[in-house]
Amino acid sequence: MMKNVSIAIASLALFSVLSCKEKKEESTSDSPQVIEKTNTVIIEKEAQEVKEENPDGTSISVDKDGLEFSTKDGSTKTEVNINK
Secondary structure, rough: OHHHHHHHHHHHHHHHHHHOOOOOOOOOOOOOOOOOOOOOOOOOOOOOOOOOOOOOOEEEEEEEEEEEEEEOOOOOEEEEEOOO
16 A cells, blocks of 8 residues: 555656646747848958158157257158168
8 A cells, every 4th residue: 555655656756746847838830930141241441541641849869870859840841860
């Protein structure tokens, strides 16, 4: 008798676990599925360097060959080059 009660309780526990399990919705072939595809395009382009013609002001350039100093004020321009 104890054996029958244990089997009944085990069966009841098994049915309760199976009935509480989440059900997954299966798609049927009758309903159309919409699949969206997106493509990402990356465009790499070097920026064009904008150079002003020769703005008013002062510039100093130092490199391995020497020093260059220039200044411009309106129409007056002064340049000094010092080389090795």
